[in-house]
Amino acid sequence: MKLRMLITLAAASALLGLLFVGLGLNSRDLPSPLVGKPAPPFTLESLEDAERLLTEQDFIGEVTLVNVWATWCSTCRAEKPLLMELARGGIPIHAFNYRDERDAALRYLSVSDNPYRTIAYDPKGDAGIDWGVYATPETYVLDAEGVIRYKRIGPLTRQLLLDEVLPLIEQLRAETLRAEQHASEARRLAQS
Amino acid sequence: MKPCILQVRRILSLWLLVAWLPAGMAMALAIGQPLEFGSTAQQRQYDTLVRELRCTVCQSETIHESNAELAADMRRRVYDMTRAGHDAEAIVEFLVQRYGDYVRYRPPLQANTALLWASPFLLLLGGGLIWWRIVAGRRRMVQCPVFNARERDMLDRFCHGDDTGRPR
Numbered sequence A: 001m002k003l004r005m006l007i008t009l010a011a012a013s014a015l016l017g018l019l020f021v022g023l024g025l026n027s028r029d030l031p032s033p034l035v036g037k038p039a040p041p042f043t044l045e046s047l048e049d050a051e052r053l054l055t056e057q058d059f060i061g062e063v064t065l066v067n068v069w070a071t072w073c074s075t076c077r078a079e080k081p082l083l084m085e086l087a088r089g090g091i092p093i094h095a096f097n098y099r100d101e102r103d104a105a106l107r108y109l110s111v112s113d114n115p116y117r118t119i120a121y122d123p124k125g126d127a128g129i130d131w132g133v134y135a136t137p138e139t140y141v142l143d144a145e146g147v148i149r150y151k152r153i154g155p156l157t158r159q160l161l162l163d164e165v166l167p168l169i170e171q172l173r174a175e176t177l178r179a180e181q182h183a184s185e186a187r188r189l190a191q192s
Numbered sequence B: 001m002k003p004c005i006l007q008v009r010r011i012l013s014l015w016l017l018v019a020w021l022p023a024g025m026a027m028a029l030a031i032g033q034p035l036e037f038g039s040t041a042q043q044r045q046y047d048t049l050v051r052e053l054r055c056t057v058c059q060s061e062t063i064h065e066s067n068a069e070l071a072a073d074m075r076r077r078v079y080d081m082t083r084a085g086h087d088a089e090a091i092v093e094f095l096v097q098r099y100g101d102y103v104r105y106r107p108p109l110q111a112n113t114a115l116l117w118a119s120p121f122l123l124l125l126g127g128g129l130i131w132w133r134i135v136a137g138r139r140r141m142v143q144c145p146v147f148n149a150r151e152r153d154m155l156d157r158f159c160h161g162d163d164t165g166r167p168r
Helices: A002-024 A074-088 A102-111 A126-130 A158-191 B002-023 B040-052 B069-083 B088-099 B111-143 B149-159
Strands: A043-046 A053-055 A064-069 A093-098 A119-122 A138-142 A148-153
Touching (some): A093 A126, A102 A119, B040 B088, B069 B088
Parallel strands (some): A064 A093
16 A cells, blocks of 8 residues: 555656656757758848848858847847847857848838848748748857857847857857967978 | 828738739748649648648647748748659758758657657556556455455345345
8 A cells, every 4th residue: 555655656746847847948949950050051132232142151251140130020129239249249240131121121220230240131031941940039150160059049148148159159269260270280381 | 191101001012912922932821822733742742741840930830720920931832842843751851951850740750759659658558557457456356355344244144134234
């Protein structure tokens, strides 16, 4: 009798434990299969200049952030001051203007700060699917080779930046620097 | 004055949207929008696929049912790729590469889904074990009954023709 009660108690607490773990999980935090893969190719007009075509190559070259935003997305608006701080701190930020209207986006940027270096205009969400965009805002960290090293679905927060994004950027920059040093050393050796 | 202009613009854009829907390709696909296919096989493939892919924004809906814009984009991708002659496997693979296994409503059998696939059988096994133990316990009781003094007393009375069950 006692054993049976113990078993029941153990089973009930196991179920409760599962429930508790489940409460702590955010069902929107999905692992992105794109982390560790090269930035997906795209060809889109620049938001500012319809004549100018941008590709993924315009995002690649140094350690950068790629932010997906739209004017209809209020969370993106709330997130922007933080992006501004990053941009002022010397972190290049590229962007997809996602499922938006060009006029609205340009007007919005003209009356407020613009943290973005380049903005690709993606009104139909074409690049959005290739980049695995769920919902705005989303932010990717690309290393200097253009490999996606991090992805955040939802807004960046100061805590997230301090805990995850900024250390990662620092680490990636150090990696890039080391790789460059190796390359120049190899060149020097080859010349001598 | 401005809201008025905005309203006119909205109506205009709505009209444009409706007018352009038959053109299909340029816009995301609305739910139930009639589509043209090269063959019935393509149509069947599209109809199956949109019911097997999960809308990643509204996670309890397939892209067939979901009103989310992302679902509309995904429907359009599935449609375009189907028309372009890609087979179902390639299309699912395409979306899995971008959104992960999560987009499939029918998860593949692999290491991290083994428990998921095994769970019905494990539950059945567990239930079977409990059932077997209960049945076995009852059978043991019938074969070798254990009575307390009061029950023995009652049995005794039944055996001697007193069926009231009342104590003497």
